[in-house]
Amino acid sequence: MPAQFETFLCLSDNIGVLMHDPATGKTATIDVPDAEAVLAAAARRGWVISDILITHEHGDHVQGVAAVKEKTGATVAGPMQAMTSAPVDIVVQDETQVRVGNLRGDVRATPGHSAGHVIYHFADENAAFVGDVLFVMGCGRVSGSMDQMWKSVGIVGALPDDTKLWVGHDYTLSNAKFALSVDPDNEDLQKRFMRAETMKANGELWGTTNIGMEKLTNPFLRLKEKAIRKATRLGEGQTQRDTFEALREMKNRF
Ligand SMILES: [Zn+2]
Secondary structure, eight states: OOOEEEEEEETTTEEEEEEEOTTTOOEEEEOOSOHHHHHHHHHHHTOOOOEEEOOOOOHHHHTTHHHHHHHHOOEEEEEGGGTTTSOOSEEEOTTOEEEETTEEEEEEEOTTSSTTOEEEEEGGGTEEEOTTTEETTEEOOOSSOHHHHHHHHHHHHTSOTTOEEEOSBOOHHHHHHHHHHHSTTOHHHHHHHHHHHHHHHTTOOOOEEEHHHHHHHOGGGOTTSHHHHHHHTOOTTOOHHHHHHHHHHHHHHO
16 A cells, blocks of 8 residues: 655745555654644544654754654654654665555665755655755755765655655745756746646645756756756866855855
8 A cells, every 4th residue: 555645834944745555554754843733634634643753853853852752652663863852763864665565665875964964765656855955946055065965966856756755844936946046948847847836825834846847947956957056157177076065155145
C-alpha cells in the first residue's frame, strides 16, 4: 500500500509534512517546527505520530520535537548534531536506513546548509524529504562550505526525475523571482513564476515539487545552461561549482 502524505504550514513559512503507512498505521513527521501544528495535522487525518525524522539541527526544525515525543512516545531519528537540542533515539548518518512501519527510507548526508543536514529518500514511494538543501526553484543558505553545499544539492538533483520532494520552507515566490532574473527566457520557469504569484495571492502553500520540474526551473540544478552561466559573468573556464557559488552569492544579495 502506498504511503499517504499530509502537507501543512508551520510557523510563518516552514513546511510541515506527515507520512503515513496505511498497512501498519505508523506515521512520521519530518521535523517539528511547531508541536501544536504537527499534532493538529495528525489529528485531522486520524493518525498518531510514531516516528520523528529530523533533517537538521536548526531551531525552527527541531524546537517541537521534545513536546511531540512526550505526547506520543514517538521514536526520534536524526543527525548527531541535533542531539543537543532534541531527544534523538536513533542517530542517523550517510547510508543509514530508517523505517516507518513498512516504509523504508535511505538517509544521505547533505551538509552545507548546516553541519548535520541529512535528507530522507523513500525510493519505493518516490518521495524525498530534503529539508533546507533544495527549495522549490531555489536552494538553502550556506553556513558550511560552498563545496559541501554544491555536492549536497547535487545529491538531491541526482534522485530520479519523478521523485516527489517536500522542502523545508515556502520561499517559492522569492526563489522564482530570483530564478527568472538569471534565466529570463525559460518558459517553464515563467509559468511557474506566475503560478507562484497566484498561489501567494490566494494564501496557498507551495512546499512540494519533483526533481524533473526542478531540473527545468531551478537555477541551482541548471548550472550547465548557457543563460545561467552568462548571468554569473564568470567567463571562460568557469566550473559548475564556480557557477553554483556565484549564483548562491547573487541570491544572498537579491
Ligand atoms: Zn535550516
